[in-house]
Amino acid sequence: MKKLILIDGNSIAYRAFFALPLLNNDKGVYTNAVYGFTTMLLKIIQEEKPSHMLVAFDAGKTTFRHKTYEEYKGGRQKTPPELSEQFPLIRELLDAFNIKRFELDNYEADDIIGTLSKEAEKEKWEVKVVSGDKDLLQLVSDYVTVVLTKKGITNVESYDEALIDEKYGIKPNQIIDMKGLMGDSSDNIPGVPGVGEKTALKLLKQFGTIENVLDSVDDVSGKKLKEKLIENKEQALMSKELATIFTEVPYNLTLDELKFGEYDEEKVVSLFKELEFKSLVDQFDTGVSAAEKELEELSFDVVEEVKEEHLATPAAMVVEVLDENYHQADIAGFALVHEKGRYFIPTETALRSDLFVEWAKDETKKKWLLDAKRGVVVLGWKDVLLDGVDFDLLMASYLLDPSHSSHDLSDIATRKGAKSIQADEAVYGKGAKRKVPETGVLAEHLVRKANVIYELKEQMEEELKKNEQFKLFKDLEMPLSVVLGRMETEGVKVDIDQLKAMGEDLASRLAELEKHIHEHAGVSFNINSPKQLGEVLFEKLGLPVIKKTKTGYSTSADVLEKLAEDHEIIRHILHYRQLGKLNSTYIEGLVKVTHKDTSKIHTRFNQALTQTGRLSSTDPNLQNIPIRLEEGRKIRKAFIPSEEGWKILAADYSQIELRVLAHIAQDEKLITAFKEDMDIHTKTAMDVFHVSEEDVTSMMRRSAKAVNFGIVYGISDYGLSQSLGITRKEAAKFIERYLASYPNVAEYMERIIEEARENGYVSTLLNRRRYLPELTSRNFNQRSFAERTAMNTPIQGTAADIIKKAMVEMALRLEEANLKSRLLLQVHDELIFEVPPEEVDKMMKIVPEVMENAVELAVPLKVDISAGDTWYDAK
DNA sequence: GCATCATGCAA
């Protein structure tokens, strides 16, 4: 049996809009109505399993009803813009679901629905009408049910004849008479003044229709009522007419065209992703169904032996590695797409082919990839040099908008309007189930990927040029990815025996501490469990609760420090935590990822992740090796040069972020301070506390340092108060005095927010961008966060630009000068090298020179550098 | 097996 669902699009969108808080996605697009609409739609599809569907919308402002009554729907509130802007998204959603939508000039959604429900009724189809508008109840029949939203959006009630009778005591076709009598303020239908629902129903039960009421008006009880009815006779009849749904709308659809069933799940999921409907993505994105859907045909050849014709330039290239960690990983296969054809090349076929290997290392043969570093490194491990990388889609996508959490090819393809392809996860599975599929599936997927890269290259470069980001892309990030690839492949040598020895020492001390703590507590428990620890401290020992987390008591270090006086156990716990951290994260963690044969660690630098342009490091993270406390700093003793007699050399920018601030804000006082190479925190203390250099106490310097940090982060009085342990008022006073001392900084902070609001984004020195749609959010927290980000990102991002430029330049210099020294690591404002002894002096000169001259600012850049036998000693 | 939380390490 056929089942048709007819949805009143406008009505449901309105309901959803007002039922849900104003959500928006990271682009600042409001999504609450779309979200409500979607959940309702999914619920209907799931529960009703319709064979046919249609969503009707109101078309223009005027309809045939306005001819009858000019004031129809007059005095209505204008649709809020926050809602209007969501209608195109709702249409997009329906298209993705392959659900027919329909609107027609001169008619309302009601009329379309009425017409089609009558039509379907004739064919004896089951019909469900979904709306928030009671008017639709007039359509109810043996075949037609009307589903009305009750409260919220998915809470609904289904009306059949019985329920209408129960609620109102009338038949569905009497709804219009009811409306005629009582009117409808929301549509500005007048009805009969003084007649409400109660009176209307009473009259209808007695007389049946408005016409009968008016004909037999003498039998109506109540003098006043009778007068009103006579007086408003025409108005009542007109009101009935207005409320009557017109069921003969001219339409050029057949019922068959409303068929619902097949739709592009990937399209739906990518739309959900764009809208940030995370919970809905999870419902869909199981990957199984997406894998079954049909894609446009694409022809390609499987290469059995590499020949000239398979290798052209330029070529889009896919080097597929399923492991997230590409170091020493297996290559699943290759794909090449160029003007001569599309090819899948099995791994062995490619690697044993001299032709292929020569082509790969020929820099005149241009290659276009997604995540070039990944390709370069994985081939590097197979002793195949990949050169001539001319375009990296990953970097392009990242630079155009770093906010996208995924730069997976299928996501980029969707965003950029290329041919849609399956997500890797859908083809390969995820987690433990991830595996190389059968060759046919793999081959096709890889060729499709290469095809999309080929298709998108020009467009992406155009977009970069339009944003004035092409230089950043081509001259900075692309060369940098090669440098990073080399750093990763080279790896850092560790003294594994020393690490293990430190681990044994820590383990025995931890056991001792654990014993003490359990004794003090009088009970044995897991100290690493915040839950158990909280119970022991705050329930068993009755210590005062300072702070709570959403799941229980907070036991963080700042809380425990406040309790240190109250109980001896606390300092043991703090010590246990400190050592436990070192042992699990830094000893055991590093031992786990150190290569058995070479004793080297190969991190991966993510070049397309942070919102500011910094790098990040994973597997392991070598950008957070301890340094502040001596105990942890010792870990650095285990990081050693990879060759006998070599040295570790560390060079870090001094106060790069505050220097960048001085430059951007063009603040004379700060610029002078840096030109004179003053201690910047002391200088700040002098200016904020109005004292001379000799009178700056260590306390004052400490406060000034915290204020400087705050300025860089986008200051808030609360944040500063937390960091200094003072009241918010005192913190606010500090900030005020700082901004009064550095008026150009104050001006910068205001200007950058204003600019960001106008442009929608902030930029760094080298034109890196970050979009900040939340600057216009009505949510205070969101907006404040965006404002701090607007202040911080140009600073942090420019600092990132500078060190990246220094790295590329440094790599060039090493090559030109034929030096053996190698760049190993970057830690945001410092570069770590390993250096043969005979090059130490040279490097101590070259490195600061390159770093300090990476860019020219209104202030000098300063680099501190030192060398030692281990990373620890390079201080 | 996977996701989330609290915690703590770095610049």
Next chain:
DNA sequence: TATTGCATGATGC
């Protein structure tokens, strides 16, 4: 209710 990150163990589904 300060910026950017990543890894850990515990916990719960």
